[in-house]
Amino acid sequence: MLEKNGVPSREQVISCFPEPSVLIKPKAVIECYQEIPCNPCETSCPFNAITIGDDINLRPTVNQVLCTGCGICVTKCPGLAIIVSSIKQDMAIFKIPYEFIPAPLKGDIWNALNREGKVISTCKIISVQDLAKQEKTKLITVEVRKEFLYEFITIGCPDER
Amino acid sequence: MKKTPFLIIGGGPAGLSCAIQAASLGQHVTIVERSHTLGGQLVKQTHKFFGSEKQYASVRGYKIAEKLIQEYIKLQDKIEVLLDATVTGLYPDKVCTVVQNEVYFKIQASVIVVATGASEKFIAFENNDLPGIYGAGAVQTLMNQYGVLPGNKIIMVGSGNIGLIVSYQLMQAGVKVVSVLEAAPSIGGYLVHASKLRRLGVPILTGKTILRASGTDCVESVEIVDLDDSWNPIPGTEQIIEVDAVCVSVGLSPMHQLLSMAGAKIVYIAELGGWVPKVSTHHETTMEGIFACGDLSGVEEASSAMVEGRLAGLFATKKLLKSVDGFDQIYQDLKSQLDGLRSGPFGYKTRVGLLQMKEEESC
Numbered sequence: 001m002l003e004k005n006g007v008p009s010r011e012q013v014i015s016c017f018p019e020p021s022v023l024i025k026p027k028a029v030i031e032c033y034q035e036i037p038c039n040p041c042e043t044s045c046p047f048n049a050i051t052i053g054d055d056i057n058l059r060p061t062v063n064q065v066l067c068t069g070c071g072i073c074v075t076k077c078p079g080l081a082i083i084v085s086s087i088k089q090d091m092a093i094f095k096i097p098y099e100f101i102p103a104p105l106k107g108d109i110w111n112a113l114n115r116e117g118k119v120i121s122t123c124k125i126i127s128v129q130d131l132a133k134q135e136k137t138k139l140i141t142v143e144v145r146k147e148f149l150y151e152f153i154t155i156g157c158p159d160e161r
Numbered sequence: 162m163k164k165t166p167f168l169i170i171g172g173g174p175a176g177l178s179c180a181i182q183a184a185s186l187g188q189h190v191t192i193v194e195r196s197h198t199l200g201g202q203l204v205k206q207t208h209k210f211f212g213s214e215k216q217y218a219s220v221r222g223y224k225i226a227e228k229l230i231q232e233y234i235k236l237q238d239k240i241e242v243l244l245d246a247t248v249t250g251l252y253p254d255k256v257c258t259v260v261q262n263e264v265y266f267k268i269q270a271s272v273i274v275v276a277t278g279a280s281e282k283f284i285a286f287e288n289n290d291l292p293g294i295y296g297a298g299a300v301q302t303l304m305n306q307y308g309v310l311p312g313n314k315i316i317m318v319g320s321g322n323i324g325l326i327v328s329y330q331l332m333q334a335g336v337k338v339v340s341v342l343e344a345a346p347s348i349g350g351y352l353v354h355a356s357k358l359r360r361l362g363v364p365i366l367t368g369k370t371i372l373r374a375s376g377t378d379c380v381e382s383v384e385i386v387d388l389d390d391s392w393n394p395i396p397g398t399e400q401i402i403e404v405d406a407v408c409v410s411v412g413l414s415p416m417h418q419l420l421s422m423a424g425a426k427i428v429y430i431a432e433l434g435g436w437v438p439k440v441s442t443h444h445e446t447t448m449e450g451i452f453a454c455g456d457l458s459g460v461e462e463a464s465s466a467m468v469e470g471r472l473a474g475l476f477a478t479k480k481l482l483k484s485v486d487g488f489d490q491i492y493q494d495l496k497s498q499l500d501g502l503r504s505g506p507f508g509y510k511t512r513v514g515l516l517q518m519k520e521e522e523s524c
Binding site for chain 2: 002003004005006007008031032033034035036037038039040043044055056057076077078079080081099100101113114115116117118135136137153154
């Protein structure tokens, strides 16, 4: 239970995703389950696709028509609560925030982790973006099998740190 | 005796913001800061901050300190800074005693803003003085400021925002966090912080606390226990966990001592963190010309402390100069920022505490 152990339920996770049919194009998925005073996702979006409003405590909503899945909000969110998700044939493609060393390199095979930190599969690193404006939060594009769409959340280094 | 029109005690987020606000209105100020650097706790915060743009949301804490220091440098001709300088006494005639580099001297001011922040609370358990048992602030100072690891295998006590954030920072530094204990039935801090820790495989255990630490020369293990609904340990649920460090993060207490000494009225408001100076909506204490802001007047996030500091700077400047150009506009902006930060569920305690403060005023 989220309030007790930090792990959202499958229903909570699914409620943050758009319909799978929408995911033929990349879309931001925001797992911000709680009203906290924060709005960089809204102010950083160049397409005005994320709305919080004047009361910065309200939860963000994503306009799936306007969202291009660019991933700017992913590295802006101080809660690391945003990923970008899309589906390409049998694979789910994610853009995730990453703040650990070592960071993966393009082409690496790393572990795919679920929201409890358990290894669910391996995953392929498609790209690693580390621009100055990301302020040391790397944006990693990663590919996992489609069946893990609602399970996958982050990556783990395959060599035990 | 040194004289200054406007003295600020503490150069953390509140005190520094106060100085910047007052100096930008043309007021000369003096900051007395006990550390060797300005920025207070901000300098060891490596995570991106919440809030909105005006409070530097999405900027890492130490970068916010750099930004504030840059603003101070622009106003350097109006802001005097005394570093490594500790205020040891505050007297009703607005005289402060200060120790700097083993030299003792006095400063008298026309207005004083006290922004001393808060100190960490600790909890009682057997052997809680063994080496290897730290407060979260010490862990951050060692690790994030000086690059020294506090241990290799650590248990965190407390799941407020500081406990969750420091646990994440420990993981970033390569320290294994075996678990986060929380005595309450649910997680105290933001759930996004909890989730980003949980996905690294760190268990967050609610309804549990630490009973004792064991070890010969330093911590080697801890015994933890489940708590019932009345916070009493449940016999038979004890568990021993091997660790070489314990981090305690169980809340903060406002540092009201200087104001107590000066004779300002101190009131107990649990929602604001315990004993706090009674302040008006203008951040003025019961002693005319002495103001308080930041965690000292109610424990909150650094974002709120920065806005409160600016407000106190505005009011104290007005007290000195009688009139301030654009006062209403600045006030409305700062007030709406604070209201915005406090209007959600996480601002509830502060809202209740401030209501109680208002009632104190009418007493």
